[in-house]
Amino acid sequence: MIINHPLLGPRDSEEFVYLGSADLINRPTNWESEEAAEDFYQYLYIRENIAGDNRELWYHEQGDQSWLVVTRCTLTHEIKSVELAQDVSRAQGRSK
């Protein structure tokens, strides 16, 4: 499987490690509120089991050590887009 890294071009998947759903970017920040327990439960354990395009986090461990958001079809394993997780996070209004 080849992942087309946005900065480095096509790279073998052997260079990467897989973390899981890209939802892991959205860690709840309301840890002091009443809903925190429920929100963290949702964040940590509840996942959609998608048959189709799935957004997931990959880490380029044996490369430039960047985190990527990879959109992969779970039915065909086709990789449809690869973005830097940093850019995705900034687009959602975070500073880092």
Place this chain on the structure above:
Amino acid sequence: MSDYTMVKESPLGGAEHEFDGVTVSEVVDQSLVMIAMPNGEAENIEAAMNKACGLSVPAMGQSTQSSDGSVTLWRLQKNQVMAYYAYEGDDAEANIAERIDAPSAYYTDQSDTWAMIRVSGERSRDILERICPIDLDPNVFTLGSVSRTIMEHIGTVIYRDGDDSYVLLTMRSFGRSMLHAIEVSVENVL
């Protein structure tokens, strides 16, 4: 109590092996210093190093050279460059900081943490294509290209420093394993 003295030694003891069409040798005369560019400082740093020795910040996966050709910069990550240059002193960090003259950058000497092995000769690509997942086609991985990847499960930086010459860098403790991997590839190919 005995008086101990430290003896300077390269990671592979200056290993050098000649084969038919390929030479595998340790690189012992080069220093490597990481130059980190803090957020918002990249332009100032580039302007300073350009003024001091004609260096520019290379594109990702590429390298640039100073106007006298003595310092090569590699770009492997967004916010840092690596200075690879012939220097055998023990103070590479201070030495390169003075030559590049960009005080807002952060310098870290990494010379002794890497084992550097040069694979050169007309059959060098035949040897490397068995272990390197990067496309080494001469028109793709052009002269001066640099990349970090994995070879035989070992994290490796590969730099093309000649038409048929490549320098491989692995962590010092993996140097002998890398040398072995190359030698096995030589046996398999030649």
